[in-house]
Structure formats: structure tokens, C-alpha cells
Amino acid sequence: MDETILHRKSQRYFSKEELQEDCIRKIQEEILEVNAESGFTIEFVEDGSRAFSRFGKSYGLFKNVRSLLLLKGNPGQPHFREKIGYYGEKLLLFAEGLGLSTCWVGGTFDRESFSYAEEEHVQAVILLGYAGDGGLRGKLFHSLLPTKKKDWTARIEGDRAYPKWVKEGMEAVALAPSALNKQKPFFHYHNGIVTATVENSYEMDLVDLGIAKLHFVLGVGCGHFVPGNGGEFAPED
Ligand SMILES: Cc1cc2nc3c(=O)[nH]c(=O)nc-3n(C[C@H](O)[C@H](O)[C@H](O)COP(=O)(O)O)c2cc1C
Incomplete structure (x- = not known):
């Protein structure tokens, strides 16, 4: 299992330390590739x-937020939300690999504090920084969060016993972040083929699907998913 996937968890409290220049340069290079x-x-x-400073938007939830990834694009493009999930998580894991702490944020920030083209939509942001201490308030808030992860076997159905590659993919899926920790994306294994679905009833469900698909691919160590709700996994890159 990839160490980054194994040890990642959402960080909402950051130190005041700013990102080092070398680190910023590497992230920007990676963003160029992802955007292309x-x-x-x-x-x-x-x-x-500024997106986190307005009273009410994030009061008590985050501390010392500064650097972030603005996940945006044209929402009319096919599979927009799912791909935001896939590519956003790719960037998040890249940042974690540089030693940064991260957190997806889909709701509790002020979109209007950023300027972007009219035809674009900001689906979410990913906070980047060095881990800090949330103090007592942080501990209290964290204790109220649903943090428990489902076992991978609860997130797949189909022909058992699952082969090793399916197990490895699913173990990485089980460690993926998901909005409100709902862990909704669900996998199916029939006649040697894996597909991934999500009950799409909330704005972040398809984002979660994209994140889960990326984790599956990284867990297996090769392959790709056909985009879409119900898309098939293909073992070739
Ligand atoms: C698409 C998405 C949106 C999220 N939005 C928020 C958010 O608005 N506020 C927040 O505090 N956490 C948010 N999170 C973080 C989740 O709460 C977190 O991933 C989940 O509780 C699981 O915890 P873990 O990331 O530590 O494994 C979001 C995560 C995802 C994937």
C-alpha cells in the first residue's frame, strides 16, 4: 500500500508556517500537468x-488556513464532478508526498472571495499546509466528527472470493476521504470486471466517486477507470 494513502487524514488546523518556495514550485508544475x-x-x-475568514463560514472548524488549491473548470465538460474528484485527489496525494497536510473542503468556504471566469465553477478547495494544533476547540470538534471508516468488504459486492488485486484496490478505496465521511462509492465485481457506482443525491457524491476510483487504481498499481457512474475498471494503463 502506498504510504501516502495509508497515513493521510484530513487536517483542519495548520501552523502559521508558509509553504516553502521549492514546494510551491513543485505543486505548480504538477497542476500544469493535471490541467493539460x-x-x-x-x-x-x-x-x-479570505475564503475562511468570514464569521459563520467556517468558525471554529479550521485554523490558520492560508494556501489552497482552487478546484475549478467548466462545469459543462463531461463528468465534471467526478474528474474534479479524481484530479483533485491526485494533487492532494502529490502534496501529501511533499510532506504537507491537506483537507478537501466542499462547503464551508466563501467561493465569492475568489475571482474566476463566469463560465467556471469552483467545485471545492483543498487546503495545504503544515499541521498545527486545534487546541481544545479543535479536539471537541474532532470528537464530534464521524471519522470511522467502513471495512473494504462493506463497499463491494459480487463474485467471491475476491482476487488479490481487487482486495488491494479496495483497501485503498477504504482509506479515501469522502464528503461528510459518507463513504458512498460502491464497487461491484462480476465475471472478472470491476465497476464503481455511487447513489448520486448530493453535490459531492460524484466527486467522492472520482476520488474512490483513483484510490482503486493506485491500490491495484495499474489500470484506469472508464469515466461515469458505473464505469468499468480496465487493467491496462
Ligand atoms: C469532496 C469532499 C468535500 C469535503 N468537504 C469538507 C468540508 O466542507 N468541511 C470539512 O471540514 N471537511 C470536508 N471534507 C473532509 C471529510 O470530512 C473527510 O474526508 C472525512 O471526514 C474522512 O476523514 P479523513 O479525510 O481524515 O479520512 C470533505 C471531503 C471530501 C472528499
């Missing part, structure tokens, strides 16, 4: 604290 491949216009924002 996806057609998105994802941006690195060195100081996005």
Missing part, C-alpha cells in the same frame, strides 16, 4: 485565507 490532461483551470492560491 483534464482541461481544468485548477489554481494554486498562496493566500486563500
Whole structure:
């Protein structure tokens, strides 16, 4: 299992330390590649604290937010939300690999504090920084969060016993972040073929599907998913 996937967890409290220049450069290079491949216009924002400063938007939930990834693009492009999930998580894991702490944020921030083209939509942001201490308030808030992860076997159905590659993919899926920790994306294994679905009833469900698909691919160590709700996994890259 990839160490980054194994040890990642959402970090909402950051230290005041700013990101090092070398680190920012690497992230920006990775964003260029992701944007070229996806057609998105994802941006690195060195100081996005304004999106978290308004009373009520995030009070008590986050601390010392500064750098972030603005996950945006044209929402009319096919599989927009799912791909935001896939490519956003790709960037998140890249940042974790550089030693940063991260957190997806889909709801509790001020989208209007950023300027972007009218035809674009900001689906979510990913916070980037060095881990800090949330203090007592943080501990209290964290104790109220649903943090328990389902076992991978609860997130797949089909022909058992599952082969090793399916188990490895699913173990990585089980460690993926998901909005409100709902862990909704569900996998199916029939006649040697894996498909991934999600009951799409909430704005972040398809984002979660994209994240889960990426984790499956990384867990297996090769292959790709056909985009879409119910898309098949193909073992070739
Ligand atoms: C698409 C998406 C949106 C999220 N939005 C928020 C958010 O608005 N606020 C927040 O505090 N956490 C948010 N999270 C983080 C989840 O709450 C977190 O991933 C989940 O509780 C599981 O915990 P873990 O990431 O530590 O494994 C979001 C996660 C995802 C994947």
C-alpha cells in the first residue's frame, strides 16, 4: 500500500508556517500537468485565507488556513464532478508526498472571495499546509466528527472470493476521504470486471466517486477507470 494513502487524514488546523518556495514550485508544475490532461483551470492560491475568514463560514472548524488549491473548470465538460474528484485527489496525494497536510473542503468556504471566469465553477478547495494544533476547540470538534471508516468488504459486492488485486484496490478505496465521511462509492465485481457506482443525491457524491476510483487504481498499481457512474475498471494503463 502506498504510504501516502495509508497515513493521510484530513487536517483542519495548520501552523502559521508558509509553504516553502521549492514546494510551491513543485505543486505548480504538477497542476500544469493535471490541467493539460483534464482541461481544468485548477489554481494554486498562496493566500486563500479570505475564503475562511468570514464569521459563520467556517468558525471554529479550521485554523490558520492560508494556501489552497482552487478546484475549478467548466462545469459543462463531461463528468465534471467526478474528474474534479479524481484530479483533485491526485494533487492532494502529490502534496501529501511533499510532506504537507491537506483537507478537501466542499462547503464551508466563501467561493465569492475568489475571482474566476463566469463560465467556471469552483467545485471545492483543498487546503495545504503544515499541521498545527486545534487546541481544545479543535479536539471537541474532532470528537464530534464521524471519522470511522467502513471495512473494504462493506463497499463491494459480487463474485467471491475476491482476487488479490481487487482486495488491494479496495483497501485503498477504504482509506479515501469522502464528503461528510459518507463513504458512498460502491464497487461491484462480476465475471472478472470491476465497476464503481455511487447513489448520486448530493453535490459531492460524484466527486467522492472520482476520488474512490483513483484510490482503486493506485491500490491495484495499474489500470484506469472508464469515466461515469458505473464505469468499468480496465487493467491496462
Ligand atoms: C469532496 C469532499 C468535500 C469535503 N468537504 C469538507 C468540508 O466542507 N468541511 C470539512 O471540514 N471537511 C470536508 N471534507 C473532509 C471529510 O470530512 C473527510 O474526508 C472525512 O471526514 C474522512 O476523514 P479523513 O479525510 O481524515 O479520512 C470533505 C471531503 C471530501 C472528499
